[in-house]
Amino acid sequence: MSLRLIALWSLLLSSAAVAQDAAFTAADIEAATYSGGDLPPGRSALTAKVQILLDRSGTSPGVIDGFKGGMSESAIKAFERRAALPMDGIMDHAVWAMLQAYAERPVTQDYTITDADGADLVAAIPADYAEKAQMSHMGYTSIAEKLGERFHMDERFIAFLNPGISLVPGATIKVMAPAPPLRGKVANIYIDKATRRVAAYDAAGNMLADYPATVGSDATPSPSGQVTVRTVALDPNYTYNPARNFQQGNNTQPLIVPPGPNGPVGTVWIDLSKPSYGIHGTPSPSQLFRNQSYGCVRLTNWDARELAHLVQPGVTTVHFLEPGVTIADATGAAPPPAAAPAEPMAATAATSAKQPENTTEALADPLSQALDKALPDDAAITPVPAAGSGL
Numbered sequence: 001m002s003l004r005l006i007a008l009w010s011l012l013l014s015s016a017a018v019a020q021d022a023a024f025t026a027a028d029i030e031a032a033t034y035s036g037g038d039l040p041p042g043r044s045a046l047t048a049k050v051q052i053l054l055d056r057s058g059t060s061p062g063v064i065d066g067f068k069g070g071m072s073e074s075a076i077k078a079f080e081r082r083a084a085l086p087m088d089g090i091m092d093h094a095v096w097a098m099l100q101a102y103a104e105r106p107v108t109q110d111y112t113i114t115d116a117d118g119a120d121l122v123a124a125i126p127a128d129y130a131e132k133a134q135m136s137h138m139g140y141t142s143i144a145e146k147l148g149e150r151f152h153m154d155e156r157f158i159a160f161l162n163p164g165i166s167l168v169p170g171a172t173i174k175v176m177a178p179a180p181p182l183r184g185k186v187a188n189i190y191i192d193k194a195t196r197r198v199a200a201y202d203a204a205g206n207m208l209a210d211y212p213a214t215v216g217s218d219a220t221p222s223p224s225g226q227v228t229v230r231t232v233a234l235d236p237n238y239t240y241n242p243a244r245n246f247q248q249g250n251n252t253q254p255l256i257v258p259p260g261p262n263g264p265v266g267t268v269w270i271d272l273s274k275p276s277y278g279i280h281g282t283p284s285p286s287q288l289f290r291n292q293s294y295g296c297v298r299l300t301n302w303d304a305r306e307l308a309h310l311v312q313p314g315v316t317t318v319h320f321l322e323p324g325v326t327i328a329d330a331t332g333a334a335p336p337p338a339a340a341p342a343e344p345m346a347a348t349a350a351t352s353a354k355q356p357e358n359t360t361e362a363l364a365d366p367l368s369q370a371l372d373k374a375l376p377d378d379a380a381i382t383p384v385p386a387a388g389s390g391l
């Protein structure tokens with residue numbers, strides 16, 4: 001291929017990338033509506049709106065960034081499984097209509113940055129575990145990172161929605177508006193290594209929440225079979241012991257890494273009955289579908305924290321599904337095969353029953369039963385002194 005053709009091809013690719021990532025505002029997200037077909041390629045106001053509605057439904061898309069990608073597709077498929085729709089992970093009128101039950105209030109909001117938002121930041125997080133162990137706290141490195149976790153957003157998406165605004169105390173910015181954390185009692189957690197989803201069900205078999213995850217790796221796979229939740233630690237430190245799990249860099253001795261959102265296990269450790277394995281947070285939420293773990297299950301910090309208040313130590317069973325077994329198979333929730341695109345559904349049918357803002361809105365079965373037995377925000381959590389050493 002000639003240099004001229006290569007240059008022309010590069011220009012076309014660049015133009016396409018720019019076209020797919022055109023600027024839009026919070027007002028554009030509010031006004032976005034679905035008219036058919038799959039989500040637009042690249043970043044779009046519609047995808048951002050779908051992501052926040054999925055997030056509110058308890059079917060987490062991971063970070064909200066406006067990009068069509070693997071985590072958004074897996075969340076749509078999980079929502080379809082929950083609603084007994086054909087599971088193809090492709091946006092359609094049926095999914096859009098049911099998501100409108102979570103659109104009863106604006107999907108974006110104004111937020112004024114406080115002095116507290118700028119406090120307790122750290123300059124950087126070193127990669128080496130010995131250097132991490134010398135720090136007092138694995139804190140946030142910027143206001144953007146701190147607010148990203150609070151509002152379930154990629155920090156770069158905050159900058160995208162607020163061009164030219166410095167993220168400093170006193171500044172008012174546009175952010176997404178997620179729902180409060182879900183409440184309930186999780187009896188069973190199903191972990192699908194192939195699709196990298198973690199689904200939590202109550203004792204009646206209703207799905208309460210579904211999250212994207214990093215689940216082990218080829219070299220250090222997650223366990224198989226059933227284990228139980230042993231205990232939960234919020235804001236745990238991290239015990240690094242190369243004799244038990246893996247060696248990081250040149251570190252051959254045990255180390256204690258202090259707690260914080262940028263620690264190796266994020267802000268939550270859900271300890272499992274198999275020694276050194278757990279479900280935990282991550283310092284890199286946007287990398288869940290790209291990174292690998294050392295056998296444990298990583299969620300975003302906000303999803304892990306929500307799940308920590310749903311599990312029951314000594315009661316909740318965690319099922320690591322075998323290859324070829326899906327969550328739908330394990331729960332008996334497999335819907336009919338995907339068919340031709342559904343005709344548009346009236347949004348009013350999905351939004352006729354409104355709930356108070358601090359509850360999950362009811363849809364049709366099984367969604368309408370998902371949170372019948374809500375708990376107050378005081379679930380008993382027994383911390384452990386030092387978190388496990390798996391990742």
